[in-house]
Amino acid sequence: MAPDWIKEIRRDNLSGAAELAKRAARGLAEWAPGRARDEIVAVLRALIAAQPRMAPMLHLAAAVLAKPGEAAAACEEYIARLEAAAQAVAERAATLVEEGDVVATHSRSSSVLAALRYAWAQGKRFSVYLTESRPMAEGVRLAGELAAAGIAVKLFVDAGLSLIVSEARVVLVGADAITGDGVINKIGTWPLALAARERAVPVYALASTDKFVPSDYELPAELPRDPAEVYASPPAGVWVVNYYFEATPLDLFHAVVTELGSMAPEDVRGRLGALRLPVELRG
Amino acid sequence: MAPDWIKEIRRDNLSGAAELAKRAARGLAEWAPGRARDEIVAVLRALIAAQPRMAPMLHLAAAVLAKPGEAAAACEEYIARLEAAAQAVAERAATLVEEGDVVATHSRSSSVLAALRYAWAQGKRFSVYLTESRPMAEGVRLAGELAAAGIAVKLFVDAGLSLIVSEARVVLVGADAITGDGVINKIGTWPLALAARERAVPVYALASTDKFVPSDYELPAELPRDPAEVYASPPAGVWVVNYYFEATPLDLFHAVVTELGSMAPEDVRGRLGALRLPVELRG
Numbered sequence: 001m002a003p004d005w006i007k008e009i010r011r012d013n014l015s016g017a018a019e020l021a022k023r024a025a026r027g028l029a030e031w032a033p034g035r036a037r038d039e040i041v042a043v044l045r046a047l048i049a050a051q052p053r054m055a056p057m058l059h060l061a062a063a064v065l066a067k068p069g070e071a072a073a074a075c076e077e078y079i080a081r082l083e084a085a086a087q088a089v090a091e092r093a094a095t096l097v098e099e100g101d102v103v104a105t106h107s108r109s110s111s112v113l114a115a116l117r118y119a120w121a122q123g124k125r126f127s128v129y130l131t132e133s134r135p136m137a138e139g140v141r142l143a144g145e146l147a148a149a150g151i152a153v154k155l156f157v158d159a160g161l162s163l164i165v166s167e168a169r170v171v172l173v174g175a176d177a178i179t180g181d182g183v184i185n186k187i188g189t190w191p192l193a194l195a196a197r198e199r200a201v202p203v204y205a206l207a208s209t210d211k212f213v214p215s216d217y218e219l220p221a222e223l224p225r226d227p228a229e230v231y232a233s234p235p236a237g238v239w240v241v242n243y244y245f246e247a248t249p250l251d252l253f254h255a256v257v258t259e260l261g262s263m264a265p266e267d268v269r270g271r272l273g274a275l276r277l278p279v280e281l282r283g
Numbered sequence: 284m285a286p287d288w289i290k291e292i293r294r295d296n297l298s299g300a301a302e303l304a305k306r307a308a309r310g311l312a313e314w315a316p317g318r319a320r321d322e323i324v325a326v327l328r329a330l331i332a333a334q335p336r337m338a339p340m341l342h343l344a345a346a347v348l349a350k351p352g353e354a355a356a357a358c359e360e361y362i363a364r365l366e367a368a369a370q371a372v373a374e375r376a377a378t379l380v381e382e383g384d385v386v387a388t389h390s391r392s393s394s395v396l397a398a399l400r401y402a403w404a405q406g407k408r409f410s411v412y413l414t415e416s417r418p419m420a421e422g423v424r425l426a427g428e429l430a431a432a433g434i435a436v437k438l439f440v441d442a443g444l445s446l447i448v449s450e451a452r453v454v455l456v457g458a459d460a461i462t463g464d465g466v467i468n469k470i471g472t473w474p475l476a477l478a479a480r481e482r483a484v485p486v487y488a489l490a491s492t493d494k495f496v497p498s499d500y501e502l503p504a505e506l507p508r509d510p511a512e513v514y515a516s517p518p519a520g521v522w523v524v525n526y527y528f529e530a531t532p533l534d535l536f537h538a539v540v541t542e543l544g545s546m547a548p549e550d551v552r553g554r555l556g557a558l559r560l561p562v563e564l565r566g
Contacts, residue, residue: 014436016459042350057303059379076430090510106442111537115320126556131442132417132438132440132513132514133442134415134417135440137443140514140517140518140521141518143517143518144517144518144519144521147518147519147520147521148518148519148520152522153520153521153522154521154523154524154525155513155514155517155521155522155523155524156416156521156523157415157418157440157441157470157471157513157525158440158441158442158471159389159414159416159469159470159471159474160470160471160524160526161471161473161474162470162473162474163470163524163529164527186442187440187442187446188440188441188442188443188444190445190478191442191445191477191478192442192446192472192474194474194477194478194481195473195474195477207435230415230438230440231415231423231438234423234426234427234438235423235430235431236346236427236429236430237427237430237431237436238423238427238430238436238438239298239435239436239438240437240438240439241438241439241443241446242440243439243443243446246445246446254327263413
């Protein structure tokens with residue numbers, strides 16, 4: 001029953017949440033005009049179910065449901081808001097980077113990449129230490145993107161946190177979602193945050209408020225990933241376990257950098273507690 | 284000037300410290316009889332310099348120097364002591380494993396392997412969660428060895444510490460050396476110990492006292508390893524950093540399991556402080 005563009009969004013395991021939300025907004029803007037409210041609600045629910053762990057879909061659905069008769073305009077506004085928020089987060093996070101810094105990160109966040117490019121374009125000269133992020137090696141990809149921008153980059157194995165936080169002045173990571181359980185991000189973020197706390201290095205998550213999950217929406221558990229991504233031929237009898245994401249408690253972060261400002265953990269909790277998903281989109 | 288067996292020990296970057304110390308003891312037992320004390324001292328110093336980060340070499344050299352006229356007997360005694368100590372550590376550490384446990388470890392330690400095999404042979408049924416230990420994947424090798432012994436094994440990427448310590452009842456790791464800086468072991472041990480502390484899971488290092496480094500011997504810094512072991516073709520401009528070892532502070536361990544008993548961190552520090560290298564072997 002779901003339109004084809006929703007099926008494509010469901011199948012996409014590579015694109016980030018913001019990118020998929022933008023694609024969904026474009027799909028909705030074309031599909032929704034002239035449809036009945038009930039039909040729109042059904043498709044918004046299908047959209048959320050297609051990527052049930054991507055918070056921006058919830059915000060897009062809520063924005064469309066607020067003006068179902070003007071869905072196309074609501075979608076355009078949502079895309080513009082998402083892009084403006086991303087730019088604001090990058091600019092604000094860039095102020096955390098100072099001349100001569102070692103900045104640490106883990107895996108690959110488009111927000112972190114944008115912030116570091118912005119800081120570099122401002123003339124700040126710094127270096128980035130980062131981890132490979134097995135099994136998909138997103139950190140290696142980010143390392144290449146940063147190096148292509150002229151930034152000095154040192155790449156470490158994921159176990160090499162001591163080498164990273166002993167040199168870093170600040171840790172910047174992205175976020176796939178922000179919930180009462182903490183910052184949902186690539187696995188390895190929690191040990192990095194623990195190591196940074198041990199060395200008194202402040203940790204910031206970069207996330208527009210589109211990543212905030214309403215307190216009445218339960219983010220479903222991540223399903224296990226393909227073990228062959230870790231080892232195609234593990235030793236006989238060995239069970240390989242592969243998950244991409246984990247929750248890092250908010251209190252391990254100095255702040256979450258959003259388009260509305262840097263929010264301390266207690267402010268994030270307050271905002272999450274006040275966020276509600278429209279009743280028709282729940283469950 | 285150094286005998287060929289010392290050159291071979293210098294070149295060996297794969298064997299563990301106990302194995303190389305035994306090989307050195309066999310070499311000395313054959314070479315030393317009839318030699319002058321000065322000549323023996325020179326070769327013992329060359330032996331320490333060949334693998335300057337391997338504590339058992341220091342103890343072997345001290346044992347031979349204590350009875351230079353009976354070097355062959357001293358070497359045989361040292362080998363016997365090393366083997367008895369390893370067996371005692373395995374038996375003692377096996378008592379830390381209980382029926383139904385999830386035991387966590389990192390990389391590959393022959394002491395941990397021996398302890399887990401011993402516990403399994405006693406009829407205890409447990410499972411082991413462990414990390415791959417990039418770049419050399421010693422954890423994958425250990426996973427295969429444990430599985431071959433019939434033990435249930437789950438293997439995770441090095442970043443997956445949250446998945447490991449949230450299930451583990453106890454963490455057992457090996458040690459390459461024990462110094463005032465802490466337990467020297469494969470990189471990734473420190474974040475594992477931090478994660479375990481966060482989840483209130485006790486961590487034990489398994490090490491005979493041959494791994495204890497006398498307080499007047501300065502373990503030289505590890506030289507950087509071949510970056511190509513991490514990535515043969517990293518992205519252009521990316522500097523890959525590769526080290527194998529790190530120091531994890533003693534206070535992150537519940538105890539160090541030795542052949543003399545389980546030693547709390549303060550007892551380990553006391554013993555290290557009392558250990559001295561014979562003056563002729565220093566510097």
